[in-house]
Amino acid sequence: MLADVPLSARIMHEEPFGPIAVVNRFGTLDDAIEEANRLPFGLASYAFTRSAETMQRLAQEVEAGMMTINHIGLALPEVPFGGIRDSGYGTEGGSEAIDAYMVTKFVTQMAV
Structure with missing residues (x-):
């Protein structure tokens, strides 16, 4: 875990993978949301x-693509x-993963 990482640090501009977490404090919720959305990445939050109220704003x-609040599951x-x-x-896993392979067709019919 890295705490209180300055914005100038390389890790603050890349999408980290592996066993690493950056934990920073923010003065306002608006500042935290702005930082979360600053980079073009969006896998997990x-x-x-x-x-x-904060949970609601964060979720919205x-x-x-994924968000977990108050746990890491x-x-x-x-x-x-x-x-x-x-x-x-796109996604993998869950019932939504099959959507890419489905062809939806809507058919109506009237009896003659």
């Missing part, structure tokens, strides 16, 4: 808060896994 405003086989923007398009 994690947040910890006691406020139901943070641009990521994201990767379960029965739920979709995927990112947005430069972190990938």
Whole structure:
């Protein structure tokens, strides 16, 4: 874990993979959401808060394919896994994963 990482650090401009977490403090929720959405990546996001209002705003405003609040459980086989923007398009896992292979057809018929 890296704490209080300055914005000038390389890790603050790349999509990190592996056993690393950057933990920074923010003065306002707006500042935290702005930082979360600053880069073109959006695979997973994690947040910890006691406020139901903050949870609601984070869920609506943070641009990521997956979000977990107050725990770290994201990767379960029965739920979709995927990112947005430069972190990938589409999902795998969960019932949503089959959507790319489906052809939806709407048919109506009247008896004659």
